[in-house]
């Protein structure tokens with residue numbers, strides 16, 4: 001049984017990751033920014049026999065992340081998944097940018113994952129082979145062949161670089177660090193016409209996490225296990 005912490009757990013890929021890890025018998029710390037409104041997640045927790053607990057965490061707030069870490073305490077975490085993310089608003093093209101939304105995208109997509117890593121470092125270190133996976137996007141790769149979506153793509157590209165650095169920071173701590181593009185997924189963010197289901201995406205991400213080790217720390221994967229170009 002693994003202890004797994006997941007951010008952005010109330011819907012989409014995060015909620016499906018919670019469902020799959022708990023179905024596997026793992027203990028899941030499901031974090032979301034509005035636990036009172038997370039009806040499906042709360043229902044899953046109530047029926048989980050204690051495998052799922054729901055915790056308040058807004059990854060856009062350092063205070064909220066640290067309060068969640070205090071609540072969870074010293075438990076060893078085998079896996080932390082930085083899943084929470086935002087698109088960054090609908091106005092992010094040249095000539096149409098809303099700068100505050102861009103800053104919010106960086107707060108949630110880039111700085112939040114760093115602060116989560118920092119807050120749960122000791123929990124990951126306490127595990128035998130701690131792993132931290134950050135759900136990024138193919139739009140954050142320099143090889144992405146399209147313009148536009150500047151807020152989202154730059155915030156995901158930045159988190160890619162942050163996590164390469166965290167992998168180096170933690171090279172002697174026995175904690176492996178990786179990034180994954182989850183696919184184009186049928187969630188509120190991806191929309192119904194996206195290519196794969198949350199079930200397929202979460203299942204693929206879990207397999208990628210299974211394969212994480214200190215030998216491949218700092219890698220960028222696709223949900224299907226292939227290496228993603230930076």
Ligand SMILES: NC(=O)c1ccc[n+]([C@@H]2O[C@H](COP(=O)([O-])OP(=O)(O)OC[C@H]3O[C@@H](n4cnc5c(N)ncnc54)[C@H](OP(=O)(O)O)[C@@H]3O)[C@@H](O)[C@H]2O)c1
Nearest residue numbers: 008011012013058059060084085137184185187188189190
């Ligand atoms: N779907 C795709 O095709 C796709 C493609 C590439 C990458 N991704 C990435 O995959 C991850 C999951 O996306 P998804 O498709 O599942 O999107 P989603 O259905 O829109 O869900 C996003 C989740 O992030 C949470 N979140 C947003 N801001 C937060 C904050 N400040 N603090 C805590 N939680 C916050 C949301 O919580 P609330 O319910 O409270 O809003 C929600 O649970 C994201 O990082 C996204 O960028 C998705």
